[in-house]
Amino acid sequence: MIQLTATPTSALADEPVHIRATGLSPSQVVTFEASLEDEKGNLFHSRAYYRANEAGEVDLEHASALGGDYVGVHPMGLFWSLKPEKILTRLVKRDVMNSPFKVQLKLYDSNILITALFMAAPKASLTVERWYMAPGVTRIQVREGRIRGALFLPPGEGPFPGVIDLFGGRGGLTEFRSSLLASHGFVSFALAYFNYEDLPPFMEKTDLEYFEEAVNFLLKQPKVLGPGIGIVSICKGAEIGLSMAIHLEQVTATVLINGPNFVLSCPHVYHEQVIQPLPPLPHLLSTTDLGFVEFYHLVGDPLDEANQPFLFPVEKAQGHFLFIVGEGDKSLNSKVYAVQATEQLGGHGKNNWTLLSYPGAGHLIEPPYAPLCCASKMGNIPFYLHWGGDVALHAVAQEHSWKEIQIFLRKHLIPNATSQL
Structure with missing residues (x-):
């Protein structure tokens, strides 16, 4: 039979x-x-x-x-x-x-x-x-002060390491990564920052004080271990995550998936400080034979001397970084950006970073076993964006990086933690 x-x-x-x-x-x-x-x-x-x-x-x-x-x-x-x-x-x-x-x-x-x-x-x-949620995980809708999102709590008394989860340029609220993180023992806060409820529909500036409020909110939760929190971020979210790690001392472990090491499109503002975006190149976008739009060549080489003033001062961050890049990313030249950031850290005597670079992986590196999306529409953009990636190699990257993310967060957020999953 x-x-x-x-x-x-x-x-x-x-x-x-x-x-x-x-x-x-x-x-x-x-x-x-x-x-x-x-x-x-x-x-x-x-x-x-x-x-x-x-x-x-x-x-x-x-x-x-x-x-x-x-x-x-x-x-x-x-x-x-x-x-x-x-x-x-x-x-x-x-x-x-x-x-x-x-x-x-x-x-x-x-x-x-x-x-x-x-x-x-x-x-x-x-x-x-x-x-996407293990038994006993609790979801709490968050509307406190200006901040909006969803908080996921693991079962048990804790305390547990706390993480803010940031997605990219589509805006809204994306929860599947946070719910899985909570299922593995993290208090995870899926944070919306535009195009959601009463938040602005578009980003005209990145107000880092909003994200500081989110950090303080997370640290006030009784189940959060503290004294620091982690960030898991991708694309535009990784740009913000890197900026948070530099400006907010409470951020002690930052995962940056296929993000830039400079500001894209709209300035970052923190109190009286304004960080301007790297100017775009005149041709702005490139298009594949299939008509997919790529932001890969949107900005100039960050290694060019003229662009150096626009790079994030990553050496000012006190916490640790895990850079994750897909070498087949067609949205951002993410490997170049990550390598430049690590060299900048090394040049200042810092060794607070790990770089995982995956051949054939595209832009949208997600938790394991999710299928590759090589191109799709995003928000109100009227064309398809090319994310890149080889199906099988992308799958390898997702499975390996997801384990490494959890090991990294536990290592730097839990005192005397082992690297056991």
Whole structure:
């Protein structure tokens, strides 16, 4: 009897699943298919072909895919290779509390014509649930003073390390990373800073006092360990995270994912200090053959002497940095920016940084097993932005960096912490 198993069938979205098929004929070729529907009704699917061993089994932890959406041994390939039916649609979990993503897994006999393959009934099927909040995690809507966001508390009395989670230029409130961080023992504050509720719809300036209020709010929470907090940030959020680390002494551990080491587009203001953006180049944008817009060449080389005054004084930060860059990032020249920042730190005798650089990874480095989005629309921008990345290499970067982020935060936010996950 043919059986398809997945262990566990219900787990956090960043946890691996062991998929296995048994009861097949020796050397039988079969097709594994995965599919899910997001909260907006968009469909995503993936498939891969495998040959059973002499015992009539296919174990995705050991078996090599012969083709399909990936090749080789990739136990979670069916998840990270999911592709949208509606091209250039990004898979984003919006409601992290009440429902999981439900991934349908199906097993087909491949010994029939490909055109007829998916008209046939599957030999076996099951549903895997991918949750974004562990049992016992609490979500609290935050509307205190000027600050807006969502606070996620792990179960238990604590105290736990506290983290502010910042996303990029789309604005609004994105919660899936914060809810997963809380599921792994962090008090995580998903902070909105424009285009949300009564916040400004667009950013005309970055008011660092707003982010200082958020830091102080987080440190007042009874479950937060203190005395410092961490930041996990990407893109525009990483620009702000770097500025916070420089200006706010309470920030002691900062994760910067594919961000610049200077101000983009609108000035940063902190009390009487104004930090001006690096001037854009005359041609501003570049476009791929497919019409995707890239910000990769938006600004000049930060290594140019004329641009030096616009770089963040990263050497003034007292905390530690984890720079994470995708070498296939087509939105920002993020590796150049991170290398320049680390050289600037080293030039001032600082060794308070780690740089993780991933070949083939794109701009949108997320928690593991999320599929690559190579291009998508953002907010009210009327064109598609090119994020870059190779599907399989991007998946490797996400899985490795997510573990390293948690190790880094624990090391610098918990006294005498071990680096155990």
